[in-house]
Amino acid sequence: MSTNTQLPFAISLELDSSLANKTGSWRTKRPVYVDRIPPCNRACPAGENIQAWLYLAEEARYEEAWQALVEDNPFPAIHGRVCYHPCESGCNRTKLDEPVSIHAVERFLGDQAIKHGWLPKMKPATGKRVIVIGSGPTGLSCAYHCARLGHHVTIYDAGEKPGGMMRYGIPKYRLPREVLDAELDLLVRMGIRFVQSARIDDLAKLMETDRADAVFLACGAGLSKKIDIPNWHARHVIDAVKMLRDIESDSPPMLGRRVAVYGGGNTALDAARSALRLGAEEVVLVYRRDRKRMPAHSSEVIDAEEEGVKMKWLSTIADLQADPGRDTIRIEKMKLNAKGQPEPTGEYEELGADTVILAIGQEAETGFLRNMPGLQFDKDGSLLVDQQMMSGVAGVFAGGDMTPATRTVTNGVGNGKKAARCIDAFLAGGVYEKPYTLGSARGDDGVFDPKVKEIASFDRLNPWYYTDAPKHIQERLAGLRRLDGFAEIVSGLDETDAMHESRRCLSCGNCFECDNCYGVCPDNAVIKLGPGNRFEFNYEYCKGCGLCSVECPCGAIKMVEEKI
Amino acid sequence: MKSQRLKFYQTGTFTVGNRLLSDEMRSVQATVDRNNSLNSGHRACQGCGEALGARYAVDAVMRATNGQAIAVNATGCLEVFSTPFPESSWRLAWLHSLFGNAPAVAAGVSAAMRVRGKKVTVIGQGGDGGTVDIGFGCLSGMFERNDDVLYICYDNEAYMNTGVQRSGSTPPTAITATTQGVGEHPGQEFGGGKNAPRIAMAHGIPYVATASVADLRDLEEKVTTAVGIRGARYIHIHVPCPLGWGSDPALTIQIARAAVQSGLFPLYEARHGRLVKATKIRRKVPVTDYLQPQKRFAHLFGKTPNVAAIDRIQAIADANIEDYGLLDSHEDPPISLQI
Ligand SMILES: Cc1cc2nc3c(=O)[nH]c(=O)nc-3n(C[C@H](O)[C@H](O)[C@H](O)COP(=O)(O)OP(=O)(O)OC[C@H]3O[C@@H](n4cnc5c(N)ncnc54)[C@H](O)[C@@H]3O)c2cc1C
Ligand SMILES: Cc1ncc(C[n+]2csc(CCOP(=O)(O)OP(=O)(O)O)c2C)c(N)n1
Ligand code: SF4
């Protein structure tokens, strides 16, 4: 401690002399910046880093946002339209007003990429060859990620055109084909080779002739389940999957005036809504359980009802001929038992129907693999894979609808991505390891381990700081106007709305540079590193009060016990 | 720097900065070149509201005056923790005075500057004890003469520096070393103390405002406004004291916010003795949100909570809400402020 004797008259204390007092030594806890996992990211089956791309979109950095998005999912334009967005169900903003319309921003970014022809970044070629069987979302995703990692990829697919159920299942009014084609074209531009109209029946042979280093199977579940209903030939019976496929191939089936659709999944609803568009006057959906227990997404049920599809809950078709001479079928009423399962009641009624569309579920088409030793299947015929997405045969991986999995486009894309990472590791002679593990969702354990990430649950946030902003509504065609054809129902957001929608994101668990920590520290112990570079603690002076941690809106600061 | 309530940009103007806003819309505290008038190395407790409030206010003065400001400080924590010889945390011309005479010293410095033809803003500052009690005669004189001084009181509601004794600003039921938790009415009595900003208003001086460390934008705007006015000006800032209040240092701002959002500490501005603006409550909370996290009020929440006392405190808040018009018809939906 020395005083400067050169100080001017009447000045006794030197400027910045307090810096000699290192108050950091008072600390018993230290704040650390963390990146917690936002609930949206965690809920996304494709593993998108949603918060990260919304962050970029907030600043109108759309191409960078798209690049961040396609790190995980090559098809934002498709997903923004058909994904059931479990991310939004998980979104913390729901607890303030409404979830961020993540899918609407995702769709906007996808549409921008199509418009501008953006291409993802790729690694140099490795010389390894991967073949993918099936060009549905699962196979396409794996192909895309393998190609990004530098592997040479060929896709074989039985369909005339690529896309799997995205083309031959999901109708145009939800997914316009220009959008599908444009996003699939990305893969062509990346150099992936497509071989269409090529049904594979001898995998072992193909692997040999193609000199494949690894194979990914993604053959979907396109086989309709069979049932038997009395008086089968009394009515015009159509298989829903075949019907949707035929509509896509421009040879739609002839339907009668009154159509009954049997089933309660996506396929049943799309078949019912397509039947109305093909000119059926009355479409009734017959389903064994109630609305709540329907496997189809509730938004689709609402859409179908808006269009005029009638619903018959707790009903099965007992006979395709209720009364000879009349176009009616016999319906048996069901009731739910204590476990919520449907049971017959013995009560019957007649329903007018000249055509019956069956949509009672699909199975994996794995017959052609049965002669390959080492592969294992479950009782439904789905192919079994391990944690590394590998089947019983080394180098043969599989995912999506053909494996026991949630049957959605997004889960398929997630499976494809994970498989690509596992294949990449396999080709390098190792196994794929996630860069981090998930830690406890709640409670501050006071320990910091960069390899363990916590969930940014709502209780980690300081909601005071967020402003109220209701979500932006996407315009929709009115119910009856939709039936003129297969035009897309839901419109996208324009640029301003998409940007503002992304700004509704709370940035859960990840710093968004609000400067709160920098502002609220009574000891100036937070160093601001400038735009994009976040902040740093100055532990020489940080007393460990924890104000920054409490006042961080998004929960990006953790208090960690100091080892004393 | 704006305190306009901007919506739609994620946090609007509620956070210190906001990367989505233009530079003019960000606070002084958000800038890398803020003055840091009270610099690191000071000896204030962890989470000190007074240290924070002083940096907020003096940095805003320094920004508004382009660095042309002098501070005169009354004795109290703010002085003692910032200038233990031979160290100083102040990054502006700063004068030590006595516990009770800072307003008079500031008035003298201001006069001296005028005589020397210097355009310098003079601020006087002190704790509630130095301002509301012992310095009150000097302060009243400074007001009466309309001396060209901006006086800032950092109100932590007791004499903290000497061990938490009661001041004229200590709120009813608060336990201090001199209002102990004994007897029929533990803590400070109802009806005691004084309302310093109202008394300042009664002098008819050009500008009086109340502010809180919980509302930075509002505080910075008031300081900036005050700097732009000549004559005697008074700003009274609510600054929680974790030590004296028995609260978690991490909750300093939460507690200050609850005081404002409950109506117990109304934020307003007055010109020439007349109220001109009150900052609306954004999300109303009960006074218990404010009281409960503080040990000085713990006796209200014992096995049998002192409902009568809590109700009387709530009545004070409700009266403020009515008197100052603190509630807007389109108030934001209520959420709990408690962590
Ligand atoms: C009508 C309908 C609507 C749907 N709507 C939605 C929706 O809105 N959102 C959503 O997320 N999900 C929806 N789904 C589910 C979703 O489409 C599927 O889960 C997804 O397409 C599965 O992807 P996949 O790649 O695993 O299989 P698929 O998409 O079925 O693709 C499998 C591909 O493999 C090919 N293939 C099969 N066997 C062979 C072989 N031996 N050789 C070569 N090729 C072969 C097939 O031709 C096909 O192209 C819907 C499904 C249907 C049927
Ligand atoms: C004339 C005189 N009496 C008593 C003291 C002792 N003293 C120094 S600071 C202080 C209390 C300060 O309280 P306040 O002004 O509220 O500031 P705080 O410490 O709470 O910030 C007292 C009593 C003194 N310095 N001078
Ligand atoms: S607010 Fe943003 S980061 Fe948080 S869950 Fe919703 S979309 Fe994800």
Ligand code: SF4
């Ligand atoms: S307080 Fe703001 S700036 Fe600091 S870490 Fe949290 S989000 Fe980032």
Ligand SMILES: [Mg+2]
């Ligand atoms: Mg005090």
